[in-house]
Structure formats: structure tokens, C-alpha cells
Amino acid sequence: MTADQHGRECRDAQDDTLERLYQYxxxxxxxxxxxxVRAHVEDCEDCxxxxxxxxxxxxxxxxxxxxxAPEQLRTTILSRITQISTTRVTWR
Known part of the structure; x- marks a missing residue:
């Protein structure tokens, strides 16, 4: 297989290749x-x-x-999240 053919195959399977790369x-x-994956990355310039x-x-x-982040910021954010999650929206 030529490098050009290999590159095309990698691009055709891009989603799977990227997912495996992220897992790697x-x-x-x-x-x-x-x-x-190591062997593939060694052989594939694009990857x-x-x-x-x-x-x-x-x-x-x-x-x-x-x-x-300052502890006060964490406390403030958690407090606001609690307020939002306990606030009910009523429809008229």
C-alpha cells in the first residue's frame, strides 16, 4: 500500500481513527x-x-x-447552581 493510499484510508475512517487517538x-x-495505535502513528504521517x-x-x-480558583468562587457557584435547580418555572 502506498503512503497516498494509506492517507486516504485514514481520512475515510477519520472518526474512528481520531477516537482511537484520543483514547491513546x-x-x-x-x-x-x-x-x-503506536505502530499506526509511527507509519502514518497524518496521524x-x-x-x-x-x-x-x-x-x-x-x-x-x-x-x-478561590474557594469563595466555588462557594458562590455552588450556591447559584442550588438556587437555579430549586427554582420552579410556572407557565401561565
Whole structure:
């Protein structure tokens, strides 16, 4: 199979391929599936690029979310959620 044919097959199965890639990045695959995805990413330039992009985004988000929100903010949000969930809407 040529690289061009392989690339077309990956694009045709994009939803499944992306889902497996996300599971790979989340560490949610069995050892056998992990080996399959690793081998695929090594051989497929498009998937390798997508994996690198997703990993970059995850790292950037993780770095951006280092600060913990103030406890008062958490208390306020939970209070408002409780108010909203206990408020009944009546129709006329």
C-alpha cells in the first residue's frame, strides 16, 4: 500500500481513527490496542501530526490551568447552581 493510499484510508475512517487517538492519549486502550495505535502513528504521517497537535494542545491547556480558583468562587457557584435547580418555572 502506498503512503497516498494509506492517507486516504485514514481520512475515510477519520472518526474512528481520531477516537482511537484520543483514547491513546488518555491512556484508555488495552495493551494490544496501544501497540496497534503506536505502530499506526509511527507509519502514518497524518496521524502522527494529529497526535503531536493534540498532545501540544493538552500540554498548553494543562499549563494554563495551574492556578486554583478561590474557594469563595466555588462557594458562590455552588450556591447559584442550588438556587437555579430549586427554582420552579410556572407557565401561565
Amino acid at each position: 492519549l488518555d491512556g484508555a486502550l488495552t495493551p494490544e490496542e496501544l501497540d496497534q 502522527r501530526h494529529q497526535q503531536e497537535l493534540e498532545q501540544f494542545i493538552r500540554t498548553a491547556v494543562r499549563r494554563s490551568c495551574q492556578e486554583k
